[in-house]
Amino acid sequence: MEETYCTKTIILNRTDFREYDSRTTVYSLDKGKLELVARGVKKIKSKLAAHLEPFNLAEIMVVRGRKFDYIGAAASRKCFPNIKGDLEKLAAAGKAVNVFNKLVKAEEADKGTFSLLEEFLGSLDSRELKIGHDLWAGFFTLKLMAQLGYKPELYNCVACNKKITSGENLFDLSRGGLMGGECLNKKGNGALVISDNGVKLLRAIIDNNFTKLKNFKISVKLEEEVKTIISSFCQYHI
Ligand SMILES: [Zn+2]
Structure with a gap:
């Protein structure tokens, strides 16, 4: 089973990574600043993208990977x-x-x-x-x-x-x-x-x-x- 955890974060930055993915820098309440990969956020149908806009306050689920940690799910709480x-x-x-x-x-x-x-x-x-x-x-x-x-x-x-x-x-x-x-x-x-x-x-x-x-x-x-x-x-x- 994959190891996961949930944490409250503020999205700091998002940059392109691979064809459809992005590298997202977040500041999390529990683990501090993290670099995470968000899969498929550049696809039109992405459900993650809107929640991971810079400056959003979002609850995210992190999936630990071998090379990178991924954002498995996200729900924005404040969008300012x-x-x-x-x-x-x-x-x-x-x-x-x-x-x-x-x-x-x-x-x-x-x-x-x-x-x-x-x-x-x-x-x-x-x-x-x-x-x-x-x-x-x-x-x-x-x-x-x-x-x-x-x-x-x-x-x-x-x-x-x-x-x-x-x-x-x-x-x-x-x-x-x-x-x-x-x-x-x-x-x-x-x-x-x-x-x-x-x-x-x-x-x-x-x-x-x-x-x-x-x-x-x-x-x-x-x-x-x-x-x-x-x-x-x-x-x-x-
Ligand atoms: Zn002096």
Whole structure:
């Protein structure tokens, strides 16, 4: 008898594989990130295909194979239709999932990481989301990094450990956190100027869930500043 198991997953990516099959990357609640083969999904009559669209939350049955593990059956539970019907939301989800795929290692399950991705997709799907979607993906990136152990130091100077006060501060990419004005001469290559509001927003992103963050009012200037810091910090670790 073939060995099978069922697990809740979020579909991360699907690429063509052989004539009718696809290679599907999923993040599963029980086993973490998995690469699975979905047979026949490119055939018109495929019952699996619709359930395995990227960003879907789906229950799947995995069949262990000698060379690959297969998706034997799938049933989608959440399809996030507003993401799929909006190019801007779709781009933000794509960006976030791409970062997720790069930062999350294979076969390391973590409930907190699973919830974070599910909550991000759910909030992005909401029609009430007023914050720029690209920035929203940035919020997810920073929260994901904190969840995975790359939490930036946002309270004490990464060079001298003194408490960060308002005024002249930097975000040092290589040391992974804030650097106070007294240490500006010690900065490495990758250090970005950060405003007081930028510091407050980074702290708030880590401390609050998506439901709370949804109500934040953020100026265009602050949005650009924080987006640049988060994406630079993320690039540094990828
Ligand atoms: Zn310092």
